[in-house]
Every structure is written in structure tokens, then in C-alpha cells.
Amino acid sequence: MNSDCKPLANYPLRERNTLGFEVVAEWALPITQAEQIPPAIRWAKNAGLPYRTLGGGSNVVLPAQLPGLTLLMDIDFIEVLENQAAKTRLRVGAGVNWHDFVRWTLDQNCRGLENLALIPGTVGAAPIQNIGAYGVEVKEYIDTVEAFDCQTNQWVSLSNKDCRFTYRHSVFKDEPNRFVITAVIFDLPKVWQPRISYADLANHFANRSIDAITASAIFDAVCAIRTQKLPDPKVIGNVGSFFQNPVISNQQLQSLKRQFPQIVSYPESATHSKLAAGWLIDQCGFKGVQMGNVGVHDKQALVLTHRGGGNASELLKLAEQIQRKVKETFGVELVIEPIIINGSASL
Template identity: 45%
Template sequence: MMLCVREHANLRGYNSLGISEEAALLVEVSSEAQLGDALSMAHEKSWPITVLGGGSNVVVAGPLSGLVIAMRSRGRKVLARGAEGVLIEGEAGENWHDLVNWTLDLGLGGLENLSLIPGTLGAAPVQNIGAYGVELQDVFHSLDALDRTTGRIRQFDRSECRFAYRDSIFKQVPGRYIILRVRMLLRHYYSIRVDYAPLDSAWEATGLHRPNARVVAELVCQIRRSKLPDPAELGNAGSFFKNPLVDSSQLEYLKARYPKIPHYQQSDGRYKVAAGWLIEQAGWKGMREGNVGVHVQQALVLVNYGGARGDDILRLAERIIEDVQRNFGLHLEMEPQRLG
């Protein structure tokens, strides 16, 4: 199938913040062959390249030159069943939440805590997406990615992805790899993770005692919908800031000043401090300035009320970062990637 390259394309429908910026050229690719053709075209004409998945973790802060490639490859399947679990594979353009529901329909557990996270499967390893005590790396098996420096497809196992909190090799060397497909190892017999507030109280209220991934997924969806706006109705990029990590001495200092500060111990001995709580305590929750603001239900979410530019979002984020640093001595990092 021939490529359909659009000129002067509006990117509003290609990013969840709903920011209207222009791509000089844009092409949607639905196969590995089409991706190869698009890359060859860009190479021949010396166009810079930007790859987009669902656009749920980017801030488009200016027009994009060169060629924007929107990954739209679809397909998912069970590769193998064994004693360790069920190995599944999905193409990069698969909608993440649709994939989660598919695994639940198969009776598989592991992704239920990650329900309703916006974006595509191919973007999930870049951020090592996570929610309610679970991260992608917990179920990750391997992925295939195109190495743009060699033109070859390379397989990455978990260790090679260098997963960390909202981080991976794909963020550390941006632009080098284009993720093609992802594999995860799930299980029919599983232990649910409901020890992360407010999910624990929601699970307790069900009165259930046996693991039930479908129920956990429904509870996660209910919680997320109660706190997070639908990007189709109010432009946003989900959680805009990472939760800062502190060591035990830093935590004790903070607890002495703020006894109610929410914190969660990590496997490496450090503690994750709730960024949303910090932002709310600094007085930003529900604040609106022109076309941008902080969501009234969740201080971690910056929203576009309509007509906002990427720079408007970034200026608001910088002011919040400075205020939290001044009030708590903690530095917030943005989750979304800046484009343009």
C-alpha cells in the first residue's frame, strides 16, 4: 500500500492535550513495510523524523519540521502457553486499554492495575508505564525495535530495556529506536496487587477474598474516571509529573515538618513521595490561568481548556516546579516529552 503523506497537517488529533500545531509532513504507517518506506523517503530527502504513538505523553510546543510518523500497526496474539505463564504479543499501534481488556477476556492477570492508561502499546515501554503499585516491567518479556543507526531490527529483553521509574533506554537515547511490537508474560493463576491507596479500600469494600483481575480492573477504571479527565473532553496528558524519590533521611526530615505527607517505600530502599499532594499543598489544585490549568480533581494533571499552546502548558509546569522546590525542597520532573 502506498504511503499517504499529508502536508501542513494539524496535530490536534494526534496529541491528547489537544494542542493545535502543524506538522510539515505527516504519515500514518500500519505495517513494518510502510515504516521502512517512510524512513527511506525521509532519509533520501534529509527530513528530520518524529515518531508518535497515541500522543498521550507529549507536549507539542511548536511546529514540527520534517516527517511525523504516526504508528498505527495493529494485531495481537498468544504466542505460547507454558508453566511460567502465557506469552502474548501486540503490535506497537495497539490501543493499550483495548489490549488490557483483551487479556482480561482471556482470563489472564497482570495488567489489571494498568487499565485505562491512555496511549499505545509501543509507547508503554518508553515510559515503563505504571499505576497502583504495578509497572510494565513487572510483566514485560521482550520487544522488537528498529535501530535507526543500523537499519536492523533488534530484540530487547527486560534487562536491555534498562527500566526504571518512568524511564527506559528508549528515553535515554531518544529517537534511536522505533518500537515495533511488545511481548508480555501473563498468568491464569495470579496474585492481585491492591495494596496501593485508594485501590485497597475499594477492594475491601467488595468483600471478595479470591483474586479477581476483572474486578480489580473495574475498580481501577472507576478510580481513574473519578479523578482524571477524559482527554476527548478536556485535553490532558495524564499525570504530568513524576513522584519524587527520596532516601530515608530526607523522608524523616519531611515527615517532621509534614506528618501527613504520603509516601511509599520502593524496592531499592528509597521512598516515593506523592507529587500530587505536594502540588495541592502548594495551592495549585484547581488553579486556572487563561486556557490552561491544574485539574480540580487531581493536582498531577495539567489541562488544556481549549486553544492552549504547548508553551502555555510548559510555563505553567515550570511555575509549579519552582513553587514545589521552594516550599518542600523537592524537584519535580515532567513525565511528558517536549516536541517542537
Template identity: 45%
Template sequence: MSLTPASAAPPANEAPGVLIETDVNLRPYNTFGLPAVARRLVRIREAADVRRVVDHPELGRAPKFVLGGGSNLVLTKDVDSVVLKVEIPGIRLLETRDDAWIVEAGAGVVWHELVGWTLEQGLPGLENMALIPGTVGAAPVQNIGAYGIEVKDRLEAVEVMDLVTGRPALLPAEVCRFAYRDSVFKHSDFGGLAGKSVITKVRLRLPRPWRPVLGYLEIERRMAETGITAPDARQIFDWIVAVRRAKLPDPAVIGNAGSFFKNPVVTEEQCRDIIGRDPGIVHYPMPDGSVKLAAGWMIDACGWKGKTVGGAAVYEKQALVLVNKGEARGAEVVTLARAIQESVYGRFGIRLEPEPVVV
């Protein structure tokens, strides 16, 4: 089966194939709402579509750019690579074990919709990651996480398609090299899979029996306010949705990519040094003896909340979030981010690392 440009009919001796869309406006496909054009775009609605791209005489050897929900992306220019827009649907309970439920979801499913579906089916375990923007396929790439849980804590396996051979593979969690907001899918060197594969499905392992994860300040506050000392999964879900909506902007209303910088992790000695100069810094001791610092607190302490560069701005309610005030360009977002990095480094000696991919 061959690929056929959307604007042209297939030759008489070829069956209709997956459409190649040309000069596609990417503004609706990135949550920052930044302007860019994809020269060629193919919608991946099943794993076989990847194989069709790989086998195509023109597109097979062309560079590829995998696009999910565009929630972790800063576009600074048009995209000349072939954009693979992953839209694979479907959620199902794959297996029920004594110790876990295994849920499988297509890479194009909206992550928050998956979390809601699992709760509706009586399958708790993802509620702490409610309302995180993006798609299921992007979740392992970024190792998304919130309120004490990361995807690595729930991942069973990832189904991928090789972008060179077109062959499928099922990768168990232990080979994904998960770290804080990092994975094998974000790197192209040393065996990394960035640009070499596309995630088509994700299998999640939800432990049985369910145990709530409650050790975060916002959850503890809600428990104290409501008097609910043993919340169920739905209650935790509702609390976290309310907290996130109160402090984070809705991308449908104001363009953004969520938390723009990673919370830096430092040694205990480095933390003591910073506390000596800034006693109020928000910090979280980690199980391995390191300390996670609140990047948003440091940005706010440097006076950046509400500041702008062109159409890009630091969100007034949460300094960790950069927003598009209406007509921002990717270059303005990058300029603002770099200025914040220099400011934080100058005061704290810490170099903040962006979360989004800059293209």
C-alpha cells in the first residue's frame, strides 16, 4: 500500500493509501499556540500506518518528527521533516492479575481521558496524574508525573514501531531508562530511541490492592479542610483537578506548555548553601539523599512573575509556567526562557533545564 498526497489522486495501478497533507498549519496542534507549518504531515491512526510511511519510496528515508498532543513543544520555525501526527485511539482492560490490572491505550488517546476512564471502570492508580496535558504516547517520553507518582511507577510496557525497519517491538519498563522527566525516547545517542521509533500503544500496570498516595501538601490541605482522612481514588482525582485548575492556565484559553522548567535536584550540601542565603526556598528531600528545589519559587524570587518578552509571558499565578499572551512566536518564548535561566543562575548558581522540546 502506498502513500498518496492529499491533493492528488492515486495512480490507477495503486490502491488508495494514507494521505500526505502538505503545508499544514501546526498552531492548532501545539498547546502553546505557536505559529509553524509542517511541509508534509501524515496522520498515524494505526500501527500499520507507520509501516506504510517506512515503506514509501520518498518518505521512507526522509527525517521524521513525531507529534502527539503538542503539549511539551516549543515551535520556533517551520518543520521540514515528515510530521507523524499520532492519533491512535482505543482503551481496554488487557488483563486482570492477582496483583494488578493491565490497561492498554492507544498513543493518540488524551492522557486525562485515560485517567477518567480507568476510574469509571473501577481501576484506580492514575488519579494523582489527573489533568496532565498531552497524549498517552507522549507520557513515557517525558516520564510525566505529579503529586508523588510518575509514569515509570505504573508502566508495564511500551509498544513501538521502528522508523527504519517498520517492525514492531514491545519494550518493558526496565529498558526505558526512566529518570526525572526523562527516558530513552528523549535521546538519540547511546542507544536512545529519539527519532528512531514511534510509540503506538502503552500498557499500564495499576497495582492491586489500591493504596492512595497522599504525601503532598495540597492533598494534605484538602484532607484537613474536608475532614476526609481516607479519601478514595475519585476524591483524590477531584482534589487534584481542582488544584491544577486553580493554579495552572487552561491551554484552550491561554497557550502554554505546562511547567516550563524542571525542578532542579541538588546535593544536601548545595541545598544547605542556598538555604544559608535564601532561607525561604521551597525544597523537598528525596529518598536517595538529594534535594529537589522548587524552580517556580526561584523564578518568582527573581521577580519574573508577570514579566513579558513580546507575546510571551511568565504566568501571573504560577512562575513556573510560560504563556502565550496572544501572538507570541517561538523565538520570544525561547528568549524569555533564557533570560530566566540567566537570572536564576546569577542568584542561586543553579542552571534551570527546560521541560519542553524546542524545535
């Protein structure tokens, strides 16, 4: 194995997980070129080691000792494949910082991704949970995902349909660690309409004519709203929303509304609605609660926090208490959003 494919032993990941846990990877390899991936996976397989991919670490809960090989995705390029009357097609390396990419698209007059500003992490991780915010999901703009398939040992191009995107979900979550994503191809149509139906954005632009709203103004508004509402991971460790908003049948919603008239919900489909998980947690009295070194954020109950000295098991104990109380009170299951990586298992 040549030197740029040689994994590094006992690699510290404190700076590469936004919860800020003290984590040491048994082996880690910074990946700057796709060609490094096949020999690295072969090396892990031959050694009988588990392996996984890490982007910015903003949606994972890592154990103190991370066994096996961790690929650190640092592939960094943005390529304009097409710039035509109807759309701009971009191919972007998996290691590019997501927010920097969104800002870059706007600088190039490409619109569409502005509602997804300030989401931490990398471009390569964006398809994993089909990142979304303020009424927009990234799946709307993804044409193709390029990846190495660790199961078949082949390079693959997955179409948007192959990715089986749904709310905070995709084929990559169904088949964890099968694909190492190296690049994503985005199509940004030239025809553009502001998307400001979400309450915070609608309030922000309440006095503005829709024709006067630019993509840059939405980008600025999203950044301002998010900065106000969410803790900055550089200051307080967190992974954003810790739970998904539960989707329930409209029938169940009606019966919950009789008991809890203030319950916050949004239509999801003709038959189902989404509940605001933060509201459910808040009602159970967890907002601002601190349990040892971990806690629930005092402004946004959906965000669990770590202020130093804590670890994954402490955080997961708190999460479990919240899940139990919400289930007892509302009869609703809260599903954890970040990927939990177990210290002993291959994920």
C-alpha cells in the first residue's frame, strides 16, 4: 500500500464530531482522491476490521474508541458540467463543506439551495439523510450520486430514483456503509421561485412583495434565523435535531388534538401529518434540563447538547428518557435522527 493509502493509527476525532466528544479512531485515512478508497477498503476487509465513512461528523454519535478504519472524506472540487438556458449542472466532491457550496452557488447566480444554508457537514453526506430545512429537501436538486460500492467492489452512479429518497432517509441509510460517496451531481434549474412558506421565513418576509425577494435575501434570512435558534456546535456540542418529527395518521392526530388542543402539526400527505418533536419534548418538561455533562437546549428542545467531559452513553441515556416520557404522554415513538456508531460493532 503506498503512503497516501496508509491508514493512521489512534487518530483523534475530537475536532471531527460536532458533539465534541473525545473520540479516537483505531485507524483513519484522510481521503482526498477517490482512487484511495478501493485499496483502503481492501486493507480493512483483509484485516477483518469494520470500516465506515465520516464527513464533518455533524450527524453522528461516536464512541470513545472507534474500532476499525474510518475514512475521512476530504475530496474537494466543484466542476461546472453544463451551464445552459434551462439549468446549471454541477459535480461536487464529497468533502466540500455544504454551506460553502451553497454560498458558492449563489455567487454564481445559481438558485435553489438557499433554504439549506448553514446546515453543517459535507456535500457527500447530504444525500445520506436527504438533508432538509425550511420546506426544501436536497433530493429535489440531486441528479446523480457517484460512489464506490464496497459490497461489489465497483464504482457506481446512482440516479435520483436509485437513491430512494424520503423524509430524512435514503438507500444509504437502508444499506449503511455499503457506499462511499465520492461526488454528487446537482441540477439547478434557471426557473426559480422563492420558497418562503415556512412560518419563520414567511414572518421574515411578511412585508415584502414576493417579486422583490431574491435567493440571496433568503440565504441571509435562513442564516439569521438559524443562528438565533440553534446552538453553534463550535460553542456548544450538538448534532442539530436529535429526533425526527414523527409522522402519524390524521386519525391519530385528531384523537391527540382532543386531549392536547395546542399540539403542533404540519400536513405531510392526504392521510398523514408530521408532529413537531420539539413541542412534544418541551411539553414533557425537558427543555433546558441538564443531566451530568449532557442536556436539552434551553431554546430548542429538539437539540441535545454536550458542554464537555461527556460521552455517547450519557447522551443516549438522556435520549432514552425523553423517548420513554414522550411515548407515555402522547403514545408517539421518537426516532433518533443521527447515526449512532456502536464501539463494538461494524456499521
